[in-house]
Amino acid sequence: MIYFIRHGESEANLREVFAGQKDDSALTEKGREQAREAGNKIKSLGLNIDIIVSSPLIRAFDTAKIVAQIIGYSKEIVIDGRITEYDMGILTGTPGHQITSKALVSAENAEDPEAFCSSGRAHLMVCDVVYKLTLC
Numbered sequence: 001m002i003y004f005i006r007h008g009e010s011e012a013n014l015r016e017v018f019a020g021q022k023d024d025s026a027l028t029e030k031g032r033e034q035a036r037e038a039g040n041k042i043k044s045l046g047l048n049i050d051i052i053v054s055s056p057l058i059r060a061f062d063t064a065k066i067v068a069q070i071i072g073y074s075k076e077i078v079i080d081g082r083i084t085e086y087d088m089g090i091l092t093g094t095p096g097h098q099i100t101s102k103a104l105v106s107a108e109n110a111e112d113p114e115a116f117c118s119s120g121r122a123h124l125m126v127c128d129v130v131y132k133l134t135l136c
Contacts, residue, residue, distance in 0.1 A: 003047065005067065008034035010059040020085060024058050035063040039070030052077045055084040 008031030012019035019025050027035065042049065049071060054064035056079050064077045089110030 001047075003042075003049075005038050005063065007057070007059040007063040008032060008038075008066075019059075020089075027059050027062050031059065031063070032066060035066035036070060038063070039067040042067065043071050047071075049073055051075070053080050053083065054078070056081055057084060 007027065009028045010019060010031055011025040011028060012023050013025075013031070014028050017023070052064050052068055052073055052075075054061045054077050060083075061077065061079065067073075068077060089107040
């Protein structure tokens with residue numbers, strides 16, 4: 001079984017801006033609490049976690065570290081850049097409500113959406129959202 005957990009609330013989430021890959025924003029206190037809640041949920045369900053993989057972004061890695069500590073995971077957390085989120089290009093730091101989907105995929109220095117989808121990372125992000133919804 002594969003489980004996906006989205007990082008807790010980040011500083012960029014709090015500012016309601018696109019973070020993407022270039023804004024390596026840290027978790028807020030609420031984000032750290034969300035990570036603790038996720039770890040406690042995993043622990044209460046008795047899930048057997050064989051490996052934890054995180055993107056290199058600090059918000060994701062810190063979430064993984066918090067979860068690992070709570071569930072008693074003592075192995076190394078694997079960092080894998082293939083699960084890093086979409087690169088927003090020049091839109092990094094822009095309020096999300098100001099950007100259309102078309103603007104997002106055509107922004108200067110943004111990641112090519114076809115390459116993103118063919119890399120498998122888009123599928124992982126959909127899984128991430130689906131799993132997040134199951135925790136609600």
